[in-house]
Amino acid sequence: MPYLGGEETVKELRRALSNPHVQGDPLRHRSTVLRVIRVMSQGVDVAGLFSEMVKACATTDVVQKKLVYVFLCSYASLNPELSLLVINTLRKDCQDPNPMVRSLALRNMTNLRLPSLVEYVQQPLTAALRDRAACVRRVAVLGWAKLHSLQPHADIDAAVVNELYSMLRDNDPVVMVNCLRALEEILKEEGGVAVNKAIAHHLLNRLKECDVWGQCEVLGVLQRYRPHSEEELFDILSLLDPCLLSPSVPVMAATLALFLSLCRRGLPAVSLAALRRAQGPLLAACGSASPEMKFTALCHVQLLLRSLPGLMGEHYKRFFCGYAEPAYIKQRKMQVLVELVNDDNVGFVLDELRGYCTDVSPDTAQAAISAIGRIGRSYSDQCLEILTGLLGLKQEHITSVVVQTMRDLVWVCPQCSESVCEALEGCEDTLQDSQGRQALLWLLGVHGDRVSSAPYVLEAFVEQVRSEMAAGVKTELLTATMRVFLCRPAETQDTLGRLLHYCIEEEADMNVRDQALLYYRLLHCGIEETRSVLQGRRSDPSLGVLIGRPAEPVSQWASSFNTLEPLRQCNAGAESAPQAAPYHLALDPEPSLDLCDPLNPSQDREETAAAAESVNLLLPDPSAGPPAPGSGGGQLGLSLSPALSPQQFEHLWLGGSQGPHGEPGVGEEEEEEEGCVCVQERMGVPPALQRSPPPQLQAALQRSHIQTMAFTPPHTLPWRVYLYTHTRWGGPAPRGGPTLVLGELLYTGGGAEGPEGEGEGGERGLRVTAKQRPRDDEAMKGFLRVLSGALHTSSTGSC
Amino acid sequence: MISQIFILSSKGDHLIYKDFRGEAGKDAVTVFYEKVTALTGDQPPVVMSHKELHFVHIRQGGLYWVVTTTADSSPFTLVEFLNRLTTLIKDYCGSLSEKSVRMNFALIYELLDEVVDNGYIQTTSTDILKNFIQTEAVTSKPFSLFDLSNVGLFGAETQQSKVAPSAAATRPIMSTRGDQGGKSEIFVDVVERMSVVIGSNGVLMKVDVEGEIRVKCYMPSCLEMRIGLNEEFSIGKSQLRGYGAAVRVDECSFHQAVKLDEFDQHRILKVCPSQGEHVVMQYLLSDELPSAPPFRLFPTIERDNGGRLLMYLKLRCDLPPKSSAINVSVTVPVPKGSLSLSQELSSPDQKAELRPETRAVHWDIPRFPGGAQLSALFKLEVPGLSSASMMEVGPVGLSFELPKYTCTGLQIRFLRLTPVQPGSSQRWVRYVTHSDSYTIRI
Secondary structure, rough: OOOOHHHHHHHHHHHHHHHHHHHHHHHHHHHHHHHHHHHHOOOOOOHHHHHHHHHHHHHOOOHHHHHHHHHHHHHHHHHOOOOOOOHHHHHHHHHOOHHHHHHHHHHHHHHHHOOHHHHHHHHHHHHHHOOHHHHHHHHHHHHHHHHHHOOOOOOOHHHHHHHHHHHHHHOOOOHHHHHHHHHHHHHHOOOOOOHHHHHHHHHHHHHOOOOOOHHHHHHHHHHOOOOHHHHHEEEEEEEHHHHHHHOOOOHHHHHHHHHHHHHHOHHHHHHHHHHHHHHHHHHHHHHHOHHHHHHHHHHHHHHHHHHOOOOOOHHHHOOOOOOOOOHHHHHHHHHHHHHHHOOOHHHHHHHHHHHHHHOOOOOHHHHHHHHHHHHHOOOOHHHHHHHHHHHHOHHHHHHHHHHHHHHHHHHHHHHHHHHHHHHHHHHHHOOOOOOHHHHHHHHHHHOOOOOOOOHHHHHHHOHHHHHOOOHHHHHHHHHHHHHHHHOHHHHHHHHHHHHHHHHHHHOOHHHHHHHHHHHHHHHHOHHHHHHHHHHHOOOOOOOOOOOOOOOOOOOHHHHOOOHHHHHHHHOOHHHHHHHOEEEEEOOOOOOOOOOOOOOOHHHHHHHHHHHHHHHHOOOOOOOOOOOOOOOOOOOOEEEOOOOOOHHHHHHOOOOOOOOOOOOOHHHHHHOOOHOOEEEEEEEOOOOOOOOOEEEEHHHHHHHOOOOOEEEOOOOOEEEEEEEEEEEOOOOOOOOOOEEEEEEEEEOOOOOOOOOOOOOOOOOOOOOEEEEOOOOOHHHHHHHHHHHHHHHHHHHHHOO | OEEEEEEEEOOOEEEEEEEEEOOOOOOHHHHHHHHHHHHHOOOOEEEEEEEEEEEEEEEEEEEEEEEOOOOOOOOOHHHHHHHHHHHHHHHOOOOOHHHHHHHHHHHHHHHHOOHHHHOOOOOOOOOOOOOOOOOOOOOOOOOOOHHOOOOOEEEEHHHHHHHHHHHHHOOOOOOOOOOOOOOOEEEEHHHHHEEEEOOOOOOOOEEEEEEEEEEEEOOOOEEEEEEEEOOEEEEEEOOOOOOOEEEEEEEEOOOOOOEEEOOOHHEEEOOOOEEEEEEEEEEEEEEEOOOOOEEEEEEEEOOOOOOOOEEEEEEEOOOOOEEEEEEEEEEEHHHHOOOOEEEEEOOOOOEEEEEOOOEEEEEEEEEEEEEOOEEEEEEEOOOOOOHHHHHHOOOOOEEEEEEOOOOOOOOEEEEEEEEOOOOOOOOEEEEEEEEEEEEEEE
């Protein structure tokens, strides 16, 4: 902050400081120095007063000394030569009988941060390590760390290191902790203090003497200790157990982090027990009076919930928002609430969330509506009722978020589409922002046959297309109009014509124009072609129903516990959703809080393109001619259609062939029970598989026309994927009928780490279990070939 | 590990800046202020990063208290440290405000110098710090508007049934001058925060009472203090002891320094208080209250023929007749686009206004005696009022203070100091309940 008249002030202060009358009067002298510091902290550059201040340092007045030191430490680096003058005074003070003066001098001597002064500092520092007064030793110990950071490349003095190690036994707990801190810094290159058994036990025994800050530090260092036997480990754990319930939150968190790191290998049950035990103090911290502490605790509760879903379920009321709480706390609380929903409390939670939907802060309202949408995946009826009610408010921001939430919901829960379509009527007038309109257009396009007013709403949109600014809305409008045209051609033909004309002739945005051209040419290919391209899936079949919510192993997040990491994730919605639910398709409009993904239209395009590809494979391709007969006398084709819903998949996978439930598409196959075959195969695991993110793998599989149903989240073990495909023999002489193949990929990793290692021991590899009906061994082999190829392409990162 | 600590005013003025490790430049302050003011509503502000530097901050007394760190430190420790730092500065400077920080910057630099060395927290205990701190606090004149608002906040009860001057607890712990200097006093405050949700049918949906016993000690030397709680005090659900005036809490935790050898038998806490403010005990009661919730609301909300919104609110205070609530503020969210408000209130000291920025009607009642019932009639002009808009009315939020009252019924039976202090020592016990969040659904 620039301070006007700075130069004048400095001049005046210099006059006052060099005035012999001022110097003679201790009180006046001190108040002048005080003024210098005041001006300094206001941001004025007072470096010019350095020599005067050096003189002011030679005083018996401790308060003045302290003030001058504040000044000197700030400006010493600008005046290394003049600083040399201070050293003498400081060294003299180091001999002072008063320990306070000694520690003060020592501390500031090391705080000057001038490499040129190191040689003068070393001698008093060495002496101070053996000082009688603990406060001097505290300063001296850290002084060595400061010296080291001044000359990071200088050789480490072994004598000092040894001295510091021996001072871990100092009587004063702060000296002990400071020794740890200094050694950690000095020995950073070697990985910090060597925590052997003797040191670890010494530290544990003296833990009680330290204050909370010291305890946190010691607990942190102990994380590197590896007990030699299980017995020792449990001794340590039981010794630390009371600290888990410490009233001081930092100590509790540090203890829990230590527990998690001690139990990292092989004791997942103990870690979970520790988490359960620490939930009380953590809950208490969630109700702390300080909002920042509340926030920190909430972020860590979210971590806990990843491994223990539903923990704290009965305490859900503790996460209700206070009406005066800041918005960021409210949002976190809602995210936690969503995770805690169960059959007993869903009514109460929804009641509470409904109250937030009309909050004056749009962010809070938006978060509440999204939260309801996420609960809707499990309890769709209740949630849809609330969402539909909110549309009645006819408020711009609420309607927009509700429509987006409904779009997300329909995508994952196809059974909601009926009620959503009813609710959509009439909300187009309220929508103003592009995100909301895109969501509405998507819904209209995909479910145009059920919304009676769809063509007329689209017509209104097309009429205003000239004044439309957002390209995203225009592409969405194109797709939606095309889709509605396919199911209700008579009502839409004119509108579509005008829209295509506008987009091709007048539109400036290349993306929009290209898409319009694509559709135009597609229409020339014939209605059936168009239909097969545009009418992709209406919902994502890979929903969390299949696996439920898997509990992540604690080791997934243990390393980020009690660090800044959990607090830093700004895109809060993205954090909780995909990690909680099984990873589903990238095509899913991400239900994040900031629904700002302009990718939606392009995702749609991808989807339709993928559908088109699959069609091309099935239909005789006019340009490529008849497919060349393969070596086996026919080429194996895989295809995605007819699509399976998760329920159907689950039913088939679990061998539920008790009788057909009239499910379309699979009914015929099901009767041939004897034709069903189950194959297990082991594949070499591609080295990069663990690191390859599922969307990539998924894309690779999809390109091979294998549909993934559900994923476990990445980096979890055991890691599995469920998938399916239909095989069909191409070529003039089909060698067999179409078959349906269901598969599961299971990767258990190193074996020892997998809590349920499936009995495979240390065996590495990817196990493929595939079920086929009806049986066709050739087709099965073909499928496995394609699968292994896809896995390898995904892991080499060629996509 | 702390790299820098700085204190900024809400307008971004640099009040205090101290660099401990020389890892980051002074421009971090500007970077921080730019970042914190650029945040949108839904971004959590507590931790922000700029290149390799992480900012952790809290807001207290209208100021930003910021630490920067380069290593991945424990957020719990940093936040707790900042909170402790604010208490410490409050103890030493008397109060926490931009003015007191500006006036006492020398003292604060001195404190920071002793509290943190090379980025490591050394001590935050006043017992140790008092040996090092030499600068005296500068206090503003005891008469200020801030102090006035405290009048009557705590009703103090002592043996002499005297009322503690409101500024008594907002003076620095180390003043040797001035009219109150050197007076050895001790304040024991029982402070409870209640968060309540009452359903539209009047059923108590949620109630949490978080309470603490705070000791603020101005005595230079005090060996031991014994605080006697209600004898019928019980912890947890199982320990139901008889009937009558039992005081029950669900969870209870004590400061490290509290000795509990007489707690099980006689419910006595033994502490050796150090100077300054400390929380000796924290407790929590959830899901039930020993008495009725302090406020009940009976709303009637309808649309009249002219498209106006009529809200008839009857608010009843269910406190015992001799207690009363003060600074009661009722916030009623109203539909968007509400234009004007006409009101009928039952007494002239009440006030009500429509604030478009919070989209709510605020009804302020300075004093509300127990057992009384107040009513208010609001008529709102809302263009385009529809039946769906009625959903936007509510839930109603209340904020209030209940002096001389604890929801849990926790009382302090006695306060004994050993050895008995010479003449001038004064002991004050004060009770207050705040509303953390008191929501009534409509």
